[in-house]
Amino acid sequence: MTEVALQVSNLTTTFGHQGTAVTAVDDISFDVMPGEVLGLVGESGSGKSVTLRSIMRLMPQHSSVTGRVLWQGRDLLAMPEPELRKVRGGEISMIFQEPTTALNPVLPVAVQIEENLRAHTTLSKADRGKRSLELMDLVGISDAKRRLTQYPHQFSGGMRQRVMIAIALASTPKLLLADEPTTALDLTIQDQILKLILDLRDELKMSVVLVTHDLGVVAATCDRMAVMYAGRIVESGPVADVFGQPNHAYTRGLLGSVPRSGTERSPLLSIEGTPPGLMNRPTGCAFNPRCEFATDRCRSENPVLQAMAHGHEAACFHSDRVKAAGWAGS
Ligand code: SF4
Secondary structure (H helix, E strand, O other), X not given: OOOOOEEEEEEEEEEEEOOEEEEEEEEEEEEEOOOOEEEEEOOXXXXXXXXXXXXOOOOOOOEEEEEEEEEOOEEOOOOOHHHHHHHEOOOEEEEOOOHHHHOOOOOOHHHHXXXXXXXXXXXXXXXXXXXXHHHHHHOOOOOHHHHOOOXXXXXXXXXXXXXXXXXXXXXXXXXXXXXXXXXXXXXHHHHHHHHHXXXXXXXXXXXXXXXXXXXXXXXXXXXXXXXXXOOEEEEEEEHHHHHHOOOOHHHHHHHHOOOOOOOOOOXXXXXXXXXXXXXXXXXXXXXXXXXXXXXXXXXXXXXOOEEOHHHOEEOOOOHHHHHHHOOOOO
């Protein structure tokens, strides 16, 4: 049996706010297998990005992260800081939505790649130079020798994102955490970057957790997906199964709001209302004020994930009615 690469158990992240604690990530668990791409999906504020930052212990001081994050058998949340620093940027790398803020504007790209190589490899200076050229090549930046001497502002948005991926890959990570890596880019560049991540997954056998609000990206890129709402995972499973038969009313709503290929044209639907804020979570199922299937039980009890076939899970009291209703918009 294949060993799990990353095992997240009961991860909970709270922030102190005016003397009270608010929960941004609420007791979530998921696994990522070696070489697998897991998509974390949901609207803004659902807790996707906080999940990635909590895994990497990149949360601000006034927050608290509990649970267990086993990376190749070691708990990242309990790991001493010096050991964690070796893992972070070494075995596990992260790429962010906005490369402009993640790259250092006053250092040439060569220095920024070199820094990561120096911290996480034993390569000599000459070999680090060669590796930097290879990395630029790997992420599709031509004229690498000259480009390495340039500063981030001399690159376009798509090229800056490639630079950030080159820095993230300098240490040949086994896990890439990608937080909306293509959201700020136009569609052509988005396709190129996603294809690049998949090629690198194959080449380096790395696992990927991809945070996105874009279901098209999930369909094209991910093996499995976990749908987040109000800090919880409400449905997860293989992408084909979740797309084929959503079991949670929120997932059904999300899928109904994107065009489907290969079917008769049907109107796109939006989910009425807005996601709840951290301070005003509804009692019971957090989706109940927006849910057309909600009953009294949904307004008083919080559903937990129930396992179904093929590793598909959903936390909904009325999955049968959701399934019977078919796709939203169909
Ligand atoms: S538990 Fe109830 S409110 Fe929540 S998604 Fe299912 S039907 Fe809707």
